[in-house]
Each structure stands twice: as structure tokens, then as C-alpha cells.
Amino acid sequence: MTKASISKKKAVTLKDVAERAGVSRWLAGHVLNGGKSTAHASLESVEQIRKAAKDLNYHSNYAAGLLRGKRSHTFGLLVSSAGDPLRSFLVQYLDAKAVQIGCHTLISNTFSNPAVPQNWFEDYVEEFVRRGVDGVFCAIHPHYEEDRAALLERHPNTVFYEDQGVPDAACVSVDREAAARLAVRHLVERGRRRIGLAMMTLSLPAHLDRFRGYELELQAHGLPVDEQLVFNGEPHGLAAYPYCDMKANKWEFPIELMDMVIDTLVCDAQADAIVAYDDFWAASLIKRMRVRGIKVPQQVAVVGYLNHYLCDWTDPAITTIDLSHEAAAGAMVQMLEQMVTDGPLPKDQRKVKIKPKLIVREST
Amino acid sequence: MTKASISKKKAVTLKDVAERAGVSRWLAGHVLNGGKSTAHASLESVEQIRKAAKDLNYHSNYAAGLLRGKRSHTFGLLVSSAGDPLRSFLVQYLDAKAVQIGCHTLISNTFSNPAVPQNWFEDYVEEFVRRGVDGVFCAIHPHYEEDRAALLERHPNTVFYEDQGVPDAACVSVDREAAARLAVRHLVERGRRRIGLAMMTLSLPAHLDRFRGYELELQAHGLPVDEQLVFNGEPHGLAAYPYCDMKANKWEFPIELMDMVIDTLVCDAQADAIVAYDDFWAASLIKRMRVRGIKVPQQVAVVGYLNHYLCDWTDPAITTIDLSHEAAAGAMVQMLEQMVTDGPLPKDQRKVKIKPKLIVREST
DNA sequence: CTGAAAGCGCTTACAG
């Protein structure tokens, strides 16, 4: 059988199955594609139809179903770059969870692509409409100023990852306050008393959550909150955007800032531990401290944030907070599917916080 | 306007546009969706139609087009896990390049998902048929024994990443021989004379390519090929599968083997440089050598393979070979698109080798 | 260029 003959071969249709099973097209369609009860059909007919479908390798025509208004079993996924360390595993798990309920994922990552025009976001939103996606996952970074309201207008069935400032929207996010508390508690248990916090900024809600967790956990252990122990990158020119420019696949990490963190927290404020902004900060802090003769973890313990697999490969390996991407993806898929089948979620079910986990390695 | 009214609002159709533009449905369809020449229409009509379409926010109905046999502008992407460090950037770039030619990417990564049944591969292949993808990118790891012949049978338009043992199939792969030569040449230029090679196995073609490159480049510099300087992990129980089990998101890295590499190459054979199997080997080798008091790069230089971003975060940062994922993705998209539009590629255009690049950091 | 018709494969509504 040549390739040409394959591609020319007519697809097997409901009519073929019905004829072979000796039933009506209606019944065959009802049994194979109806989804609901098969009450109308005798058990024998159902058997016959299923067998005929299998024999003929029947698969219902996707385009015809769509045209008649059936759902697409496709979710659109908006992400700035699929390879982004903060997103790649979320992407993987979202698709894996979607597959479990019979759905597929259409990706759209375009920030990595300089050739894509400015209005990529709107174009994707329209293309998603055109393709009849059942819903959308929006996992673009919160600081990108795309029009999320317009997205919601076109796709009421949207679930966000991380709070993107859209009131009442369905949203799954990491419990950052809990994350900071986990880190601090662990350090206290290891006997640290002067625990520093190194943050990129303290002017955004998500970052403030971590600061609050840091404060609360210190207080829970009767430790003072010393503002000298809190480093805020913002006055030093650190904006809230990522230092990893995925567009150019280039890391522009402010390594000199890490020395400032060490000056401020370790040298001046005598920190014996640092809760770092993320694993990349942690890795650089460790690297710079080694150069300066400060031993990790003996003199200063370091905790990261994210649990990127690079944590296994630094020296020492980094103790960190795992963001539970799999759990987040599971929650997102479950919420979206419920929205698709049952309509909008009740308001009190729209915000889901994911519990992070402490992963202990060598840096503490 | 309530959400309900939006979802109920009838989609704008070609008929609406034609009426508004005062032309026939045929002409409107021809101008807006025909793609080919607009020779049949007067310039004025074309203007009118375009304007009407824009005013009404017309987008051609995807399902109807598919049903009538138009191409889907969708590529299927088979990958074991989208978050895999060896694949995540390829995934990102494939989508980015596809978008540039107006196509979208349907991902399918399921190895990460224990709940997916054994026959996931065949299911995806059928689902891709059902959804009418224009073609398929197959970037699953070569050692997974899925039925690639069956894939090709259903989807003649398939481009593989890395040689997967399918004769005559279109395939883009890294020039591994060139990669090894780049590493060796760089080390020779840095004055190294006893350059070790640490390989996972030497029984697979792809790995042998690197060994050949190593040999050739040594010979090109008049250096002897000393078999003591070649470490082969295979006799030590290292199979050719990845040590990163994405299914469980768990790394089972044979760290004790890294000590064996150091014993064999550095202690016994007096290597002053190691060309490592990949960046993860390089990172571990560096880590273990530090423990043993061997200075990198002063005593032993190390070169990785892949240019994963973790190379920036180890100490010292790793000199490595970049696999040019963006170029590979570009070639794959270009080949697939040509197959879609012009039919099968001539046999001599089916194998594309991507040139890797040397990235110098601190470990050499 | 127009206009009316057929048909892609399915689902829905309807009379039996």
C-alpha cells in the first residue's frame, strides 16, 4: 500500500459503521459519540456497533463535531516561553493532566520569538476562539502588561497561574507566605538565629507575601525582625522583571548585586542564614561566598526557592522550596474542566493556593 | 454585554461579510480565505471585502475549513516530557518557528504521566490523524522503543529530531562529530595534551560519532589516541537511557561513577582535561574533583555538552558545546513545511546536520 | 464576476 493510496483512502464514517453493524446512523452515532447514556440501544446493538467501529478503525471526525458545536477537547496555553525555567515543568504537567481527562494542549509561546508582532497576545486569543478551545490557561509572567480583561471577555473559561491582578478570575498560585515560613522554620530548627531575607522587590503583593511569612515565622519562634537582615533589591535598580531574557535566551544576572547582598546581610548584619529570592540567587550567593572565603553552610546557610533541578548540581547542593508545579497543574486542569462542564465557579472556589514543600539538600 | 450573550452571539460568517461588501459569497471567500491570487476580483471589491471583514471581525471558521479539506496549520509534537532539559528549549523554539509561518503546535508529552496507558504513542498518532495535523515532529528520545514505522505510515509528513533509526526519514540532528572536535580543539589550544573522554556508552552510533570526532581532532593535532584516556560507562552498568527519570521527576544520577571517571582518567591516566558526556556529568565531575582537591581548570579542564543554562550557575561555570536548538527547530519547521506543500523531500535533503557551537566559560 | 446547488461528517429534531 503506497503512501498516496493511504492519503487518498476515504476516511471511515459513521455511515460505514452503521451499515456494517446493521443499525441506523443515528444509533451508531449515539452509541459511539453520544457520550451520555446508551439506554436507547439494546446491549446487542451496542456490541455490534462497537465491534464494527473497531474493525473499521472508526474515529469520529473532529472537524464535523466541532462544526456541529461539540467541544474541542483542546485547551489553549498562553506562556511567554515554554523553555523558561519557571514554566517548563508547569507546561509539561498541564499537558499531562489534560491528557488524563482526554484533552490536548495547544501551546503559544512567542516572547522567545522576535519575529512575532506586538499584538501576538490578541492574535492568539482570536486564534483560540477560531479553533474553539474549551478554555485557556494563562501562565504568562504577571509583569507583562497584556490585556487580561480582553482575554477573559473572549474566553470566560480561563484559569491563571499566579495572581495576575484580575479580580474574580480563577487563579492558582503558590502559597508564598507558607513558602517563606517553611524556609525560616527549617533554618531555626538548624540553630540559625540571624536569618536574612534577600528579595528582588518589596513593592509587589506576591513578594510581600513572602516577607510577611518571614516575619510571622520569626515571631512564632520569638525571634526579632531586624530590618538590617532584609535586603531589598529595588533601590539598587533591580526591577521586578526576570533577569533571564528568554527572548534572547540570555541571562543577564546581576551578579554584582549578589556581592551587595553578602555585604549587607552577612558582613554588616552578621546573618548566619539567607533565604534567597530564588534558586538562581542562591546559586550565585553560594558562588560569591566561596570566593570571599565564607563557608556554606557552616558559616551561612542558604535556602532557595523553586526547586529547579540545578539545585542538585551546585556545590553545595541547594536546600530549597519546591513550588509543587504538578499539584498546581492538577488544580488548574480540574478547575478549568469544571468551568467547561458546569459554568463559572462559585466565587469562593476561584482562588486556589498550592502548598509548597521544603527540600533539604546540602546548603543548610 | 453579558458573557451569556457573547457565547450565544452567532459567529460572523462569510455570508455576512459578502452582504456587507455587496459581493457574492464566492468572491468574499475567495478573497479572504483563498490564499492564492485575487486576480478574479476588482481592486475595489477586494478593498470592500477586506474592510467588511475587519468591521465585522470576521475570522474564517476553522472547523468548516478542516471539514472541506483545508490544512489545519497545526503540527503535532511528540516528546517524552516537555520539561526535559534536553527538550524544553527545542519545544519552545519549534513553536516559535511554527508561529512564524502561521502554524500552531499541539503538544503531547506523556511519559511524565504514570496514568497514561501503555499505548499512548499509538493513541496520539491516531488523535493527530483525527485532528488533521499537517505534520508531526518526533523528538522522543531514541532509546524509547515506540513504533516509528507506524507513525510514518499514518503521518508521512514527519520530521525527527536525532536519528531514530528510521531509514530515509527526514531527520535533523546535531553534528556530534563536530561537537567533539570543537571541544578537543579548544582544549588543545589551551595547552592540554592529555585529553580524556568520558562517555556513557560506546555501543550506539550517536555516541560513536563523538568518539570519532575526538579521535580525528587529536590526530589532526598530532596527538596520540590513548585508550586509557577513554572512559566508557557501559561496562560499569551505565545503560544508554537517561539518568533523569522524568516520569518520577527524579534524578538518579550515578554520582559514584563520577569518582570512577576521576580515578580512571585523572589519577591513573594523568588526564589534564575531560570532555564530559554532558553538562550534568561535567557539573558532577567538577563537584567531585573539588572534594578530592583537584583544581578545575588549573589541573584538569572540563568541557560539557548541551549548554544547559545550569552551566552558568556551577562553580566554576562550565565551558560547553551548545547544541543550537534554535537552528535545529528552524530546520525542522522548514523541512516539514516543505513536505506539506511540495510532498516528500528528495532523498538527499532528508538528513540535516546542525553545527554545534563552543561556549567558553570558566572550566577550561 | 454572480447565484444556486452539492457535499465534507456529523448532530438534532421529527414523524413514524
Add this chain to the structure above:
DNA sequence: CTGAAAGCGCTTACAG
């Protein structure tokens, strides 16, 4: 349960 018909939105073929 069956059977014949309509229609989702489009493209194609055809007579004008």
C-alpha cells in the same frame, strides 16, 4: 429504535 431531512460554514463545480 428507524429514516429522511436540515443545517453547522465553508469550498468547489457549474451554468450563466
